[in-house]
Amino acid sequence: MKRRITRQIHLGKIGIGSDYPVSVQSMATVPVAKTDQLISQVDSLAARGCDIVRIALDSVEEEPLFAEVCRASRLPVVADIQFCAGAASAAIRAGAAGVRVNPGLFHDDAELEAMARLAVEKGVAVRVGANSGSIGKAAIEKKMANGVSFVDALGSALVEGALRQCEKLESFGLSAIKVAVKASDVGVTLAAYREFAARTDYPLHVGLTEAGTPAMGIVKSAVGIGTLLNEGIGDTIRVSLTAPPGEEVIAAIRILEACGLRKAAPELVSCPTCGRTEIDLFALAQKVEAMLEEIKASGKTVAAKKIAVMGCPVNGPGEAREADFGIAGSRNGSVLFFSHGKTLGVFSEEEALRQLRDAIETK
Numbered sequence: 001m002k003r004r005i006t007r008q009i010h011l012g013k014i015g016i017g018s019d020y021p022v023s024v025q026s027m028a029t030v031p032v033a034k035t036d037q038l039i040s041q042v043d044s045l046a047a048r049g050c051d052i053v054r055i056a057l058d059s060v061e062e063e064p065l066f067a068e069v070c071r072a073s074r075l076p077v078v079a080d081i082q083f084c085a086g087a088a089s090a091a092i093r094a095g096a097a098g099v100r101v102n103p104g105l106f107h108d109d110a111e112l113e114a115m116a117r118l119a120v121e122k123g124v125a126v127r128v129g130a131n132s133g134s135i136g137k138a139a140i141e142k143k144m145a146n147g148v149s150f151v152d153a154l155g156s157a158l159v160e161g162a163l164r165q166c167e168k169l170e171s172f173g174l175s176a177i178k179v180a181v182k183a184s185d186v187g188v189t190l191a192a193y194r195e196f197a198a199r200t201d202y203p204l205h206v207g208l209t210e211a212g213t214p215a216m217g218i219v220k221s222a223v224g225i226g227t228l229l230n231e232g233i234g235d236t237i238r239v240s241l242t243a244p245p246g247e248e249v250i251a252a253i254r255i256l257e258a259c260g261l262r263k264a265a266p267e268l269v270s271c272p273t274c275g276r277t278e279i280d281l282f283a284l285a286q287k288v289e290a291m292l293e294e295i296k297a298s299g300k301t302v303a304a305k306k307i308a309v310m311g312c313p314v315n316g317p318g319e320a321r322e323a324d325f326g327i328a329g330s331r332n333g334s335v336l337f338f339s340h341g342k343t344l345g346v347f348s349e350e351e352a353l354r355q356l357r358d359a360i361e362t363k
Contacts (some may be wrong), residue, residue: 155191
């Protein structure tokens, strides 16, 4: 795919824009007041492959605690601000790499200007985060009265709201801006990002807001985020799930891998099973998946490029011969362990998993 050309900004050591890889973000669920727990959660997200973490900051009084978190964080910290531009300035003073604001919710332009000028001084990027919940009904109804569909009306209203916010920040001298125009509806999200991408060069933070539980949220996010990425739109992503933030990171990384924007490390392939399978392939594949996540979370580098979990010898060493290592069901519940199409032994499930782990960790 050909990436949309954007201006380049930085969040700490992470570059955002068309010159850099698409980065993964998530949001911490621990409040700033629980500093030790929050830092531990950030460490966990970093171990899972997260690039940037967003943390809620609601008041100026939390600045000292927020500064402690920023100093200890393994990831660039983006302060999530609602309503209080003063808290955004506090976050910048505390060492945040970026702030996320919705200037449409701020009612004091003097505070907003002070925040913008401080961000310029400190080299801090600002994300304009417009979402469907902050768009007034009047703007949507006006467009629909002219024959525009609800999807296009809401998408266009999101774009116009974000553009107004960007123009205000630019008027204060701030140009290190990235933008999100999110909705919970896939169609609205696609319409908004496509229009905004065509009209500006701002780097885009892509995602769906309030996507839902993993069962539905991952599907919606894969369709919405994946579609935009395959069109070259998107410079940093978050999969917003009603789930622990680590699950968001895993889902986001898998979307990037599926779009060819990040190499799987390693890629896990498994067959859909059939009547000749004599093992519990579903459970076995989940165990291998969990094993790989555990190995990567421990900080170890996985050199193997492809791991296979197959249901029977037909789909084992044969169809998965390109896999560095793999396991496949055999007769009477036993399991083949193979490498590049060559069977290395037949074991119990427990022993086959041990053989697989040893091979992965020593390759």
